[in-house]
Amino acid sequence: MADADLKALTGGLELPDFETTAFTTPPPLAQATVAIVSSASLHHPDQDDFAPTDTGYRVLEAGRRDYMCGHWSPNFDATGIALDINTVFPIDRLDELAAEGTIGKVSDIHMSYAGNQFDLSGVRMDSGPAGAKLLRDHEVDVVLFTPV
Amino acid sequence: MSTLAHVFEAGGLATVALGSIGAHIGGTAPPRGLWCDFPLGRPLGRPNDAEFQHRVLAHAFSLLSSPEPIVEKFAETIADDGSETMACTLPPRHDPNLHVAVDEANGLRPAYDRAVAKLGNRVGAGRTVSADDIPAAVQAFADIADGTPWKQAGVPGIPARVAQDIRGYYETAALALAEHAPSAWAGTRWFFESTEAGRTIVAARKAMADSGEKHGIWFYITPGDR
Numbered sequence: 001m002a003d004a005d006l007k008a009l010t011g012g013l014e015l016p017d018f019e020t021t022a023f024t025t026p027p028p029l030a031q032a033t034v035a036i037v038s039s040a041s042l043h044h045p046d047q048d049d050f051a052p053t054d055t056g057y058r059v060l061e062a063g064r065r066d067y068m069c070g071h072w073s074p075n076f077d078a079t080g081i082a083l084d085i086n087t088v089f090p091i092d093r094l095d096e097l098a099a100e101g102t103i104g105k106v107s108d109i110h111m112s113y114a115g116n117q118f119d120l121s122g123v124r125m126d127s128g129p130a131g132a133k134l135l136r137d138h139e140v141d142v143v144l145f146t147p148v
Numbered sequence: 149m150s151t152l153a154h155v156f157e158a159g160g161l162a163t164v165a166l167g168s169i170g171a172h173i174g175g176t177a178p179p180r181g182l183w184c185d186f187p188l189g190r191p192l193g194r195p196n197d198a199e200f201q202h203r204v205l206a207h208a209f210s211l212l213s214s215p216e217p218i219v220e221k222f223a224e225t226i227a228d229d230g231s232e233t234m235a236c237t238l239p240p241r242h243d244p245n246l247h248v249a250v251d252e253a254n255g256l257r258p259a260y261d262r263a264v265a266k267l268g269n270r271v272g273a274g275r276t277v278s279a280d281d282i283p284a285a286v287q288a289f290a291d292i293a294d295g296t297p298w299k300q301a302g303v304p305g306i307p308a309r310v311a312q313d314i315r316g317y318y319e320t321a322a323l324a325l326a327e328h329a330p331s332a333w334a335g336t337r338w339f340f341e342s343t344e345a346g347r348t349i350v351a352a353r354k355a356m357a358d359s360g361e362k363h364g365i366w367f368y369i370t371p372g373d374r
Contacts (some may be wrong), residue, residue, distance in 0.1 A: 002228055002229060002230030002333070002373075003187040003188060003227075003228035003332060003333060004228070004230075005230070005373040006188055006371060006372060006373055007168075007169050007188065009372045010169060010172070010371060013172075015172065015175040015176050016151050016176060018150050018176070018318075019179060019192075020155050020176070021154065021157075021178075021179055021217045022157040022158035022179060023157060023177075023179050023217060024153060024157050024161060024162045024163075025162065027362075029209055029212055032162075036239050037152060037156070039149050039152070045274075049275055052306070055250050057185075065268070065277075066268060067270060068269065068270055068274070069270050069271050070273075070275055072308070072309065072312070073366070074308065074311075074312060074315075074368055074369070074370055074371045074372070075188060075191030075371050075372055076188040077187055077188060077189035077190060077332040077333050077335070077336060078189060078271040078315075078316060078319055078335070078336075079189075079195075079271075079319055079322075079329075079330050079332070079334070079335040079336075080187075080189050080190040080194075080195045080203070080332060081189065081195075081270050081271050082263075082267055082270050082271045082272070082319065082320055082323055083195040083196055083267065083323065083329055084195035084196045085270060086192060086195070086198070086201055087189075087190050087191070087192050087193075087194070087195040087201075088189070088190070088191055088192065088200055090192050090205060091201055092198075092202050092346075093192075093198065093205055094205075096198070096202070097202075097205065097287065102209075103209070113152065113316065123151060123152065123155070123322055124151060124155055128151070128152055128155035128156065128159075129155060129158075129159055131156070132155060132158075132160070132161055133155040133159060135156070135161060136159060136160055136161060136287070137246030140161060140165070141161070141162060142161070142162045142164070142184065142209075142212065143156050143161050143162070143163045143164075143165060144163075144164050144205075144208065144209075145149040145150075145152060145153050145156075145164065145165040145166060146149070146166050146191050146192070146250025147149045147166060147167060147168050148188070148189055148191065
């Protein structure tokens with residue numbers, strides 16, 4: 001078993017097609033509020049875990065570190081997350097970048113979706129736009145997306 | 149991730165998407181994407197290596213200055229050649245009246261508790277099966293491997309999720325037993341190839357497949373290449 005074998009298994013997946021690429025010009029990074037959105041099905045222990053076809057999201061609080069991984073796929077290494085949450089969700093690194101002034105501010109909320117979805121219509125049409133609006137309402141400028 | 153990046157960008161946010169699979173991030177062409185050729189599960193590369201993680205972030209955030217959509221590849225690659233396995237001393241046989249895998253799961257509980265106390269519980273038991281109930285879940289898979297139909301074996305949930313909790317319990321415990329941070333997949337290889345519970349789950353999966361159960365019920369019990 002090797003990582004390349006598992007990546008090859010996903011080679012036949014149908015990828016979504018976007019006719020145009022939306023493009024938003026950010027403010028200077030040193031003035032920007034940055035949030036992380038992960039597809040690792042992260043959630044706090046007091047939140048609902050993700051169901052297998054869950055296209056919703058969970059809001060993650062920046063001040064907490066009790067993030068649990070609820071991703072359903074068996075096809076990823078989990079020990080990296082166990083050792084260091086920053087391996088998938090670099091919240092401490094963002095705090096450091098804010099402290100040194102590289103980024104303006106770390107958002108007080110972040111988000112996670114479940115990346116193990118075959119039908120993306122719910123994400124594209126419903127929970128995705130809702131998540132974007134939530135972050136905009138929290139005055140987020142830049143989003144870092146991290147997979148698992 | 150790239151799909152969400154398109155959606156969020158359309159919602160007025162500037163985005164940067166990391167991607168672990170080159171064909172995916174290239175094929176979906178997010179507004180700004182960085183292909184990080186690292187093992188699945190480690191998109192920032194190396195756990196407990198803040199300097200490396202900052203290099204990844206610096207490259208990712210540099211893409212924000214591009215005046216148009218852009219996808220680049222991070223300069224460093226982390227490869228997994230499929231050979232490294234964690235070296236962990238398993239507990240000795242304690243109760244000969246128990247299935248060997250159940251006895252093993254019981255014996256790992258102190259290590260599991262030490263790891264959770266030190267690291268927290270991010271990928272261990274608890275999504276479907278509590279740590280207290282892991283031995284019973286292992287017994288259910290042992291019964292399946294011995295021929296009991298899975299619906300009669302008492303699997304406490306969807307088999308793939310239960311197996312994921314057992315694997316998480318073992319891989320978390322292993323972090324308390326090993327003297328070094330494992331490379332990617334070393335813990336998974338240890339679980340499936342060196343532990344009684346891992347071998348039992350593989351055997352149960354094969355029994356389910358051989359008995360004609362639906363593909364979706366048994367396939368996701370282990371990584372897909374097994």
